[in-house]
Amino acid sequence: MDEETGEVLDAVGPRLRALRRGRGITLAELSATTGFSESTLSRLESGQRRATLELLLPLARTYDVPLDDLVGAPRTGDPRIHLKPIKRFGMVFVPLSRRPGGTQAFKMMIPAVPEPLEPTPQTHQGSEWLYVLNGTLRLVVGERDLTLAPGSAAEFDTSTPHWLGSADGGAVELLILFGLDGVRAHVR
Template sequence: MATDLTRVGPRLRAARQQRGWTLADLAGKAGMSISTLSRLEAGRRQASLELLLPLVSVLDLRLDDLVRGEPVDPRVRRATERRHGMVVAPLTLEHSPMQTYKIRYAAASVAPQPKVHDGVEWFYVLSGTIRLLLDGEEHRIGAGEAAEFDTGLPHSISATDDGPAEVVSIFSASGERIHVHGA
């Protein structure tokens, strides 16, 4: 993917404004003149590493955030899969830091064995009832309810034997491996 330097100025301006900073604020923090920063943002000054490195450091950005090429298609086009008795529909791009899925759990009379891992998990029940075993206690969470918990506690998630249940779940990387891939 080729870089597009014409987008550096608007991206720089947006990052500055998002923080509520003036040209003077950012220029002072980055050790450059207001005029240089203004010309960079307006596209009247060629972007160079010498100018951009202090700016990305102060703005807590990656250089790629300013010089990346064409925007990627934001639509999630990942296939729905059947895994371990679940229907799993990805709702985020593959390389997102947090993974979100719509998961349909089949009715189950017995809960899976609890597991532990690093992170925090969150889910919202769209339909049915979810059985959350958490640290030795069973919680039944119905449609319209949500749960958030520390995954360092022994836990398992399943539908009850009343019927299937559908949730939207947000996982950290370790939670995704355990609950979606069954690793």
């Protein structure tokens, strides 16, 4: 094994420990989630056990991070960001941030519809900030029914019933910052 590979592998354990502790997860909780014994996880984090794909793949899934982040793989020099759209509720969400936890950034695209849809407000924990890029957004938050043009922004607690859709049947593009309870976006 060359020196560079050895250095990369030696850094995996401390990186895993810092990630686990940063998320406030105990070895017992991680063991229950991954199915690995606490002893195996402890030895992996302390460097007494070498990282293998069989160990790292479930950990990457549990932490919701790319495998490259766990091993500290060197960048390949390719500056492109490979975004993976997610389709939900008839809309397309493109994650713009990869950091699990904390505030998440998305580009959201609402497709054009022949007739404007009837709002079906939903709730979930968190706080949302949005900025309309293109199209006309209809935003229903609680009892308020708002129309936002490009360049408009809004922020609201997502535990309040809310719904987003096209105001005129045309496509809408917006940026969204979503945070968990107590995490709000502040733009000056």
